[in-house]
Amino acid sequence: MCGIAGIHSPSGRPDTDLLQQMMTALSHRGPDGSGYYRDSEVALGHTRLAIIDPNLGVQPMCGEREDVWVTFNGEIFNYVELRAQLVDRGHDFRTRSDTEVIVHAWEEWGPDCFERFNGQWALAIWDRRTSELVLSRDRLGVRPLYFTRVGRDLVFASEVKALFAHPGVTRSFDPVGLDEVFTFWSTVAPRTVFAGVEQLVPGTFMVVRDGLVDEARPFWQPSFPERGAGRGADLDENAAGLRERLIEATRLRFERSDFPVGAYLSGGIDSAVTAGIIRDFTDADLHTFSLRFADAEYDEGGHQALMTRRLGTTHRDIVVSPRDIGEVFPDVVRHAETPLLRTAPAPMYLLSGLVRESGFKVVVTGEGSDEVLAGYDIFREAKVREFWSRDPSSPVRARAVELLYPWLDRNPNQAPAFARSFFGRNLDATDPALSHRPRWDSTAALKAMLRPAWRAESSDAAARLLDRMPAEAAGWDGLSRAQWLEMTTLLPGYILASQGDRMLMANSIEGRFPFLDANVVEFAGQLPARQKILGLDEKHLLKRAFRDMLPPEIVARPKQPYRAPDAAGFVGAGAPSWVAEATSPEAVEAAGVFTPVVVQSLLEKARRSRGRALSNTDGMRLCAVLSVQLLHQQFLGDRAAGPERIGAPADPPRPMTTFDQLETQRRTACR
Incomplete structure (x- = not known):
């Protein structure tokens, strides 16, 4: 896990002083070292959090001919298998790192290599043979990658604060970006909340040549079966298939590291499954970390204690109060780089600090399960609304909303008339966003606070998003469309960014997410909807697949989403x-x-x-x-203005390794 930055300057001689200022802004992402490469067109920067091959995995890295260079943030978990294939094809390796696999994979397969990677990445490849800069981001947007134009130059980095180190980058809010946040809780790539700053769309790559930027090209996108179809009908067979893939995904993320790996334990089923796999299918000591709250309404300490006893883990937790949240919120926003509609990222920031304090650099978490396997209440809500929409006048169907949100003190069962009024709006069975209208309408109420000029500049974010929905979505069932919406908006923009990568990397911690493994996601995408939510039992197949590993209290408890005092x-x-x-x-x-x-x-x-x-x-x-x-x-x-705006050290981390084609004295890692 690292920070990357770079400048593509077709006019020549990229500024390394500027590049190092950008790297300085990313020091928290890579405190173990730094380096840069420069030639007459491109400068690539890197700040390193050393996880795999700490001695030789220095970046930027090149192949033996020094004509392909890469700066890379993330992990390619199937790098061992890819390396074996590349060796068979005649490639020579000098390191054990997954970074070098990227170099040789590009040399061998070109853009097709991205489909072969099973991992989480944001990377830049400079191919001197074709004078092409290639930017790529993983399938679901686990790792961030931003870019902007300054004249003919393209500037890119892992975080916006590094772009703002460039004096030519304009700094202002983007009204459309704010409109998206006040609809979806986050912007939708390529949009950000800063004017002129874009993020690479997950599952795409982009080519820059001679100052011209190609439109991002997809190498992957979420896919679901036709309504009523799916991967067979045998529930137990599919449960076994999910179990096999999730065990392998968790093992890869736990074992492929040269440093100890810990695990988050929330008290819910997702982290219980991943922690249980680590205990039962690896030889490592299991160290777990939990977040607790001083306010009992939000605390899951009882279920966490149940799992730590069951698993026999070495366990640490942190208890967070509202005052703690208030104190760290400015730091949280500075790292998130986007408006937040909830304080939930703040306790995650404090939790990653506990992990770092405990001597760990890597932690496995359960993020992604709810999106991939339909665990959120919004999916149950959508099923009820779709059922109701077939006969909106039916009082019997209307009462189904009373089954929703059992964990809330003020749940629909307590106020059925209000619930029917709220969930009964916009009951259009043909609406591809039937599932998300209540959330979007509720969030959009925030726009009333905006000044009139900002509201006038806002656009219909929902309509713009639905225009991007694949044509084949017309044949999907309602759950699949709801999952696509969630995997396009909330997952990359909030769960994996504001609440995930940014809060982890603020304390130099790498997060790994087994539920977002490429094989798990592809398998889950083809499952029948009725096996993900059986009746209103969310994540039914996951519970079935791991019922031997989980205490009944964990399996039977209603879904309680992670929340924090606001x-x-x-x-x-x-x-x-x-x-x-x-x-x-x-x-x-x-x-x-x-x-x-x-x-x-x-x-x-x-x-x-x-x-x-x-x-x-x-x-x-x-x-x-x-x-x-x-x-x-x-x-x-x-x-x-100035370095104080980013709260970073005065210099990038040391040691600094330079590969400068424009300097008489240069060092190279390739000789």
Whole structure:
């Protein structure tokens, strides 16, 4: 796991001082070393978190002919198997690293190599033979990759803050990007919330040649079977197939590392499965880490304790209070680089700090299971709404909504009339976004806080997204369409980014996600919908596949999504001082996104309730205001100029290894 940065300058002689400033902004992603390569057209930078082949896996890396160079962030988990294939084809290797496999795979297969990779990556390949720069990002967007244009130059990096180290990059919010966040909880690639800054779409690669940028080309996209079809009908056979693939995916991610690997243990089924596989199918000592809350409403400590006893792990946890969340929220936003509608990333930031403090660099987590195997309540909700939409006037069908969200104190069973009113809107069975309309409509209420000029510049984010849905989606069932929407919006933009990669790498921790293994995802995508959700039993096939490994209490407990206290950490006697500064009328006016009187009214409402009785929508409003104001302060405002805006060290990490074609004295790793 690392940070990458680069400059493609067809006019010649990329600036290495500028490149090193970009690398400095990424020091947290790679504290173990750094390096750069430069020739007359391209400069590639790298900050390294050494996981595989720590002595020889130095980057940027080239092949033996020095005509293909790569800077790479991530892991190719099937690199051992690919290396064997490449050796058989006559390639010579000098290291044991997965990075060198990328170089030779490009030499052998060209762009087809990306389909062969099973891993998580963001990478740049400079092919001197064709003078082409190639950028690529993994299938589901586990690893980030951003780029922008400065004149004819293309500048790219793992994080936006590295792009902002370039004095030629304009810094301002993008209205359409904010509109997407206030609809989907995140932007949808290639959009970001910063004007002129794009992110590479997951599952694509992009070629840059002579200052011209090709449109990103897909090498993979989510795929589902025709309605009523799928991978056979035998439930036990498919459960066995899922079990086999998930065991192998977890083993690969646990064993292919030159450093110890830990595991997150949340108290839910996903992390229980991955931790159980590690215990039963590897020889390693199992070290687990959990997040707990001082507020009992959010705490899953009882289920975590049950699993640690069952697994016999060496276990550590951290208890997070609302005040803890309030104190670290500015750091969280700085690393997330996007508005946040929930505080949930903040405890994950604190948890990754515990992992680092415990001496680990790598942790296996259960992210991706809910999207791939239909575990979210939104999928159950969609099934109920689709059932109801076939006869909207039926009072019997309407009562099905009372079965939703059993974990909520104010669940639909407690207020059936409100639930029927809320979930009964837009019951159009032909709507490809039937599943997501309630969430999007609820989130879109945040746009009322925007200044009129920003609302006027906003577009219909939902319509734009649905235009991108594949034509074959017309033949998918409702669950498959819902999964596509979730895997295109929330998964890469929030779960894997704001709550995942950014909070892990803020503390120099690599996250690995077995449920997002290419073989697991492909297999799950072809499963019949009724095997993922049997009745309203979410992730039924996963429970069936691992019922021998899990305590009944874990299998039987209702799905409880990860949540954290929102407003309570920002108001009251213990409110951090930054809140008043970031939300002062002067600061709100300077950012120009919200109207000061609206912000002050919302803050006063939160103070009166002490942050504990706000509605779901008001909680999102407060997080949105605070995070937008912090982003402006940290990245866009007058005080955002200079190194202090990114909170990075003065220099990139050492040792620094340079491969400079333009310097008389140069070192090369290829001799």
